[in-house]
Amino acid sequence: MENHYYKASDLGKFGNIAEYQKELADKFFSYYGEVFKDSHLTAKEKSLIALAVAHAVQCPYCIDAYSSDAFEKGYSEAQMMEAVHVASAIKGGAVLVHGVQMMNKVKEIGM
Amino acid sequence: MIKSLKVLHHPLADSENQLEVLENSLGSIHPTFNEKLELSGIYPLRASGIDILQLNLGKMCNQTCKHCHVDAGPDRKEMMSRSTMQICLDVLKNSDIDVVDLTGGAPELNPDFRWLVEQIKKLGKHVIVRCNLTIILANKRFHDLPDFFKQHQVEVVSSLPGFTQDRTDRQRGDGVFNDSIKALQMLNLVGYGQEGSGLVLNLVYNPAGAFLPPSQVALEKEYKMVLASRYGIVFNQLFAITNMPISRYLDYLLSSGNYSRYMDKLISAYNPASVQNLMCRNTLSVGWDGYLYDCDFNQMLDLKVSASDSQHISDFDFAILKNRNIVVKQHCFGCTAGEGSSCGGSLTF
Numbered sequence A: 001m002e003n004h005y006y007k008a009s010d011l012g013k014f015g016n017i018a019e020y021q022k023e024l025a026d027k028f029f030s031y032y033g034e035v036f037k038d039s040h041l042t043a044k045e046k047s048l049i050a051l052a053v054a055h056a057v058q059c060p061y062c063i064d065a066y067s068s069d070a071f072e073k074g075y076s077e078a079q080m081m082e083a084v085h086v087a088s089a090i091k092g093g094a095v096l097v098h099g100v101q102m103m104n105k106v107k108e109i110g111m
Numbered sequence B: 001m002i003k004s005l006k007v008l009h010h011p012l013a014d015s016e017n018q019l020e021v022l023e024n025s026l027g028s029i030h031p032t033f034n035e036k037l038e039l040s041g042i043y044p045l046r047a048s049g050i051d052i053l054q055l056n057l058g059k060m061c062n063q064t065c066k067h068c069h070v071d072a073g074p075d076r077k078e079m080m081s082r083s084t085m086q087i088c089l090d091v092l093k094n095s096d097i098d099v100v101d102l103t104g105g106a107p108e109l110n111p112d113f114r115w116l117v118e119q120i121k122k123l124g125k126h127v128i129v130r131c132n133l134t135i136i137l138a139n140k141r142f143h144d145l146p147d148f149f150k151q152h153q154v155e156v157v158s159s160l161p162g163f164t165q166d167r168t169d170r171q172r173g174d175g176v177f178n179d180s181i182k183a184l185q186m187l188n189l190v191g192y193g194q195e196g197s198g199l200v201l202n203l204v205y206n207p208a209g210a211f212l213p214p215s216q217v218a219l220e221k222e223y224k225m226v227l228a229s230r231y232g233i234v235f236n237q238l239f240a241i242t243n244m245p246i247s248r249y250l251d252y253l254l255s256s257g258n259y260s261r262y263m264d265k266l267i268s269a270y271n272p273a274s275v276q277n278l279m280c281r282n283t284l285s286v287g288w289d290g291y292l293y294d295c296d297f298n299q300m301l302d303l304k305v306s307a308s309d310s311q312h313i314s315d316f317d318f319a320i321l322k323n324r325n326i327v328v329k330q331h332c333f334g335c336t337a338g339e340g341s342s343c344g345g346s347l348t349f
Helices: A008-019 A022-035 A043-056 A060-072 A077-109 B015-024 B033-039 B082-093 B113-122 B145-151 B165-172 B176-189 B216-231 B247-255 B259-268 B272-277 B296-300 B330-336
Strands: B052-056 B099-103 B126-130 B155-159 B201-205 B238-240 B283-286
Touching: A008 A022, A008 A060, A043 A060, A043 A077, A043 B216, A060 A077, B015 B247, B015 B330, B033 B330, B052 B082, B052 B296, B082 B113, B099 B113, B113 B126, B145 B176, B155 B176, B165 B176, B176 B201, B176 B216, B201 B216, B216 B238, B247 B259, B259 B330, B272 B330, B283 B296, B296 B330
Parallel strands: B052 B099, B052 B283, B099 B126, B126 B155, B155 B201, B201 B238
Antiparallel strands: none
16 A cells, blocks of 8 residues: 555546446446436536536546546636636535534523 | 747657657557557558548648647748649549548648639539638738639638637637637638538637547537527538647647647547548548658658559559558557547547
8 A cells, every 4th residue: 555545547547446346336337427428418517517526525536537528528717617616615605504503502502 | 920840940840750759758558559450450551442632732821820730830831833733633633533632731822722723623523621711811812712712612621629719729829719700700601601502611629738529519519509609600510630649739748748648548549440430541641742641640740651652643553552551650549539530520429
């Protein structure tokens, strides 16, 4: 085991997860492929959603993959950054909205 | 204005240096293109005939695009002479080749361009011109090109690497997008791209960076929607073309640190289904000086056709050339990656 957790080259080895459990890996990759096909949303729109989610879940592999994919599919730098802001706003909002929970608790126990 | 690699005396202006990079810089861990063909059961790659004669009328261009595999620009002086054109016409007259594809540089900058188009049409052949669009606005004497194209029923194929100014200008130079839009509107005005006109206007997308083109079908749909709604522009087809790791694009890949990653992409995206439709199998490329090549890319790498007795248009021998073995090197992965790539766009979709 190396002394760091992430290696860029591991992204290209994603498919290797099938070595330990082929059936589930096959199902996952088949599902993954279907999800990103043109359908009610275009593959291009899905790529931008994936980019935002990649930032929200802070997955460096996904950020690598979908920064390339979204740019290749024609999104501008500004559009991509706005997508990241959407992720940021939702994540920030998710933190802040719990402030209400905090307030409720304080009000419950305070005099 | 950016200077050509040749005028800058850049090492990559020499085709041997380009081949050295392509053949040896990645080490032996990557398969060769020939090995891939063998694995696919298609080695050696052979021509299936000659349906298209592609003439490079010269390397002079009014633009200096960052990705140009020709290393074309205003400072290039190489031009096909009328006498070489005449030999090409004689070949066309005595053959069943129906399509003549005129490229450059900007082919319209050749002083004999219009004469050549007229002569080819007299032979009853179909003419394709690879027009960079901005040439139409570059000088008053080119403003009537749309009418000239229309008069001779020329098929126009034009590069527009993005439907936004940013993407287009980054690759092709400042102001190119706006001039391209104006030129497209001029072509539309005389009927090009309009339904029922019979005047064909096709656009070419190629990536503005170190990546492969996205799906041609999806991209065409988006181009049509955006260009129509924003600029009232219509066109027939969009061709998505992969950038070849040659000349100025090779220089860009190396200087930006993207070369190895890009070649990995091309090689890992090798698609055997694209091989049967490769343009080198039914096209013969003629250099400005009359030498013969399997494609425009081999021409820029100075890889002449394998038929040693018929390497110049003056020695054109249809029987030998129609079944020739195609000369392939590592750059050929550019035509077989993903959906495949040719002057007519994707090869499999």
